Amino acid sequence: MDRVSLRATARIAADADGGLPLLVSDGPLALRRTRASGPYTRVTVVGAMSAPLGGDRLAVEAEARDGAGLLVDSAAATLALPGRSAEPAAYDVRITVGEDAVLRWLPEQVVSVHGSHLLMRTVVELATTARLVLREEQILGRHGEAPGTLVTRLTVRRAGRPLLDQELAFGPGAPGGWDGGAVLGGHRATGQLLVVDPAFAEKPVRPRLLGEHAAVTPLAGPAALATAVAPDALAVRRLLDTALSELAPF
Amino acid sequence: MASRAALLVLADGRFPAGGHAHSGGAEAAVKAGRIKDASGLEAFCRGRLHTTGLTSAALAAGAAHGLDPGELDAAADARTPSPALRAAARKLGRQMMRAARATWPCAELDALATAFPRGAHQPVVLGVAARAAGLGPEDAAHCVAYETVSGPATATVRLLSLDPFQATAVLARLAPAMDLVAEEAARAARQGVDALPAASAPLLDITAEQHASWPVRLFAS
Numbered sequence: 001m002d003r004v005s006l007r008a009t010a011r012i013a014a015d016a017d018g019g020l021p022l023l024v025s026d027g028p029l030a031l032r033r034t035r036a037s038g039p040y041t042r043v044t045v046v047g048a049m050s051a052p053l054g055g056d057r058l059a060v061e062a063e064a065r066d067g068a069g070l071l072v073d074s075a076a077a078t079l080a081l082p083g084r085s086a087e088p089a090a091y092d093v094r095i096t097v098g099e100d101a102v103l104r105w106l107p108e109q110v111v112s113v114h115g116s117h118l119l120m121r122t123v124v125e126l127a128t129t130a131r132l133v134l135r136e137e138q139i140l141g142r143h144g145e146a147p148g149t150l151v152t153r154l155t156v157r158r159a160g161r162p163l164l165d166q167e168l169a170f171g172p173g174a175p176g177g178w179d180g181g182a183v184l185g186g187h188r189a190t191g192q193l194l195v196v197d198p199a200f201a202e203k204p205v206r207p208r209l210l211g212e213h214a215a216v217t218p219l220a221g222p223a224a225l226a227t228a229v230a231p232d233a234l235a236v237r238r239l240l241d242t243a244l245s246e247l248a249p250f
Numbered sequence: 251m252a253s254r255a256a257l258l259v260l261a262d263g264r265f266p267a268g269g270h271a272h273s274g275g276a277e278a279a280v281k282a283g284r285i286k287d288a289s290g291l292e293a294f295c296r297g298r299l300h301t302t303g304l305t306s307a308a309l310a311a312g313a314a315h316g317l318d319p320g321e322l323d324a325a326a327d328a329r330t331p332s333p334a335l336r337a338a339a340r341k342l343g344r345q346m347m348r349a350a351r352a353t354w355p356c357a358e359l360d361a362l363a364t365a366f367p368r369g370a371h372q373p374v375v376l377g378v379a380a381r382a383a384g385l386g387p388e389d390a391a392h393c394v395a396y397e398t399v400s401g402p403a404t405a406t407v408r409l410l411s412l413d414p415f416q417a418t419a420v421l422a423r424l425a426p427a428m429d430l431v432a433e434e435a436a437r438a439a440r441q442g443v444d445a446l447p448a449a450s451a452p453l454l455d456i457t458a459e460q461h462a463s464w465p466v467r468l469f470a471s
Contacts, residue, residue, distance in 0.1 A: 153448065162328035165448040169300075175449075176427065177297025181284030182275060183451040190452050207333055207459050212282075215459040220327035220336065227331065229452050 005055030005085050012060070014041050016067030016101075027051075029058060040071035040104060047076050054117060055085025059092040062105070066098035066127075074107040077139070077233075080148055082115035088149070093122040097130035102250060109137040109191075109233050116148030117173055124156040126163070129198055132156075133248045135240060137191035139233045140170055140184075147188070149173030156194065156223075163221045164194060184229055187213070191236040193226040195247040200224065205247065214239040216247065256383040259353070260376070261393045263404070268345035269397060272338060273405030273469035274298060278457035280409045288416040291406050295399040295424055301451035303398035304431050305329050306373040308446045310394045311387035311432075311439035313377025319362050319370060321443045326371035329448050332455045334462035336371075338471040344369030350379035358382060387439050391432035399424050405469055 008027030014020055018041050025031045028051040034044040045060070052058050064070040080089060097103045112118065126132060136154060140147035149171035156164040168190070170178045178184060200222035208216045214228035226243030230236045259265065276294065279285045285294050309329075312322050330336045347369065351359050362370055362378050369375075373394050380390035403417040438445045458471060 155448070156328075162324055164331065165325070165328045166331070166450045167448045168450065168452070175296075175300035177293055177295070177300055180293025180297040181279040181282075181290060182294045182297035182454050183301060185279075185282075185284050185453050207462075209456075209460055209463070212460075213453070213456055215332075215456045217331050217333055217455070217459060219331055225331045227452050227455050229456065 005053065005083060005087070007057045009059040009061065010045070012043050012062040012070070012072065014064050014068040014070035016065065022063070029060060037071060040069045040102070042071045042073070045072065045074040045107065047074065047078065052078075052089035052091055052118060053081050054083030054089050055087040056083065056089045058090070059094065061094045062103070063096040064098060064101040064103040066101055068098065068101045070102070071104040071106070077108040078110045080110060080112050080116040080118035080150060082113065082148065088117035088119050091118060091120045093120070095122070095124040097124070097126050097132055099127040099129045101127070102131040103133070105132070105134040107135070109139045110150065110152070111139045111142060112148040112150035112171060114141055114145050114148055118148070118150050120150070120152040122152070122154045126156065126158040126196060128159045130158070130196070131198070131250060132194065132196040133244070134194045135191065135244070137189065137233065137236055137240070138168060138170065140188045147171045154192070156196070158196065158221055161221070163196065163223055164219055164225065166192070187229040187231055189231065189233050189236045190229045191240050193240040193243050193247070194223060196223040197248070197250070198222050210239050210242055216243050253384055257385055257389045257393070260380060260383060260385065261396055263400065265349060267349045268342055269401060270404070271469060272342065272401055272471045273409070274398065274401040274471070275454045275457055276402035276405040277409060277467060277469045278461040280406060282457070285406055285410070288412065288420055291403060291412065291417065292420045292423065295402055295420060296427065297451060298402065298454065299395060299398050299424060299427055299431055301449040302454060303395050304435055304447050304449045306398065307391035307394040307431055307435035308438045309371065310373040310377035310380065310390040311436040312443065312446060313374045314380040314385060314390035315387045315439050316381065317439065317443055319374050319378060320365060322374045323366065323370045325443055325446055326374060329450065330371070332458045334458045334471065335455065339371045340369035342372035343375040346372050346375040346379065350375065350382065354379060354382035356382040387436040388432055391435035391439070392428065395428040395431045395435070399428065409468065
């Protein structure tokens with residue numbers, strides 16, 4: 001853990017013919033083309049080092065160009081760790097999905113380790129006919145550990161219009177009340193699964209509860225969001241997997 | 251100078267805009283045992299204030315500042331994943347519009363009513379109403395910050411038979427946080443729609459859907 005803070009930007013671009021014209025690893029963000037699953041070109045983010053540490057500025061830029069089918073996952077959970085710097089770590093994800101393209105963005109969890117401070121920002125630009133599956137899971141502390149500070153913002157625009165904009169803030173550096181009955185109610189894991197599909201414009205998803213602390217809701221545009229809170233990472237994943245198989249048969 | 255009395259008229263719980271019928275998620279939280287007493291109410295209200303409270307306050311501040319209400323309404327939709335909460339926000343917006351047009355008639359309110367016949371999101375309408383009343387972004391944000399916590403507090407008094415003195419003490423303890431939230435909201439609103447906060451609360455979104463499915467309930471949301 002004895003290293004200076006770093007800046008790294010990894011880049012992915014996928015074409016309709018299944019090719020990856022851009023696959024650029026950087027620092028701790030190592031990208032591998034992995035065995036395809038179904039019709040998708042698959043890229044796995046391999047965390048070559050424990051990251052991000054305080055002060056690090058990491059970014060991933062991913063583009064599914066017109067007609068492409070891209071699946072991006074990760075080999076392991078992202079551990080936000082305290083660094084020598086008092087600065088928070090920043091992790092920016094910038095996603096673009098073109099016309100008739102599909103992106104499945106299914107990374108492992110972000111685990112906020114005690115003493116860490118991570119700001120995650122994900123910005124997604126979708127073309128009108130683009131489809132998207134995007135999962136985010138926030139785990140507050142390793143087993144039995146008090147969390148660090150974790151702030152995540154997810155902004156999704158479709159054809160330039162806002163579709164979803166959400167910020168979550170947890171831990172000792174977050175504003176008060178994050179652990180109270182309006183936000184997490186003592187739970188230590190939460191997650192979101194967003195599915196955008198122009199077909200929902202004709203046939204919107206019906207709101208549905210997935211047990212006591214999870215729901216699938218149609219957004220104001222052609223999209224559905226599953227939101228779950230649970231005691232741990234496994235329980236959140238189970239709930240989101242249920243939603244995934246229902247909402248995204250593609 | 252903005253009229254302090256106009257702010258009191260707009261912020262008054264008796265302003266006939268229908269807010270009293272909504273618990274701000276407190277009814278579901280009481281039933282689930284997440285609010286059992288004054289301290290649970292305080293944690294609930296503090297969390298609501300810093301999440302949907304900040305987000306809504308900034309939308310209202312933006313409208314009071316003169317940002318385009320249509321863009322603000324789209325921003326509100328994107329910040330409200332729960333259809334039950336979107337419906338509640340539009341219903342409250344409609345009721346706020348009726349009261350505001352009678353109270354502070356003006357062309358901007360008329361135009362907003364015409365553009366959104368089924369109701370715009372309530373904070374947007376409140377912000378335009380504040381503007382019509384000669385109030386500024388901070389005033390609108392303060393109104394929203396206060397109603398974000400006063401709604402659940404009043405509802406909890408009814409739902410739990412909580413001592414009303416204790417509920418009011420909770421509101422007083424939250425006053426410094428409300429001031430900060432209102433300032434932050436107004437600051438963001440002055441930078442435009444793209445700078446608006448989007449703080450959200452997973453449990454409020456989830457339990458709003460649960461609550462909407464109850465056959466019998468005391469509050470509309």
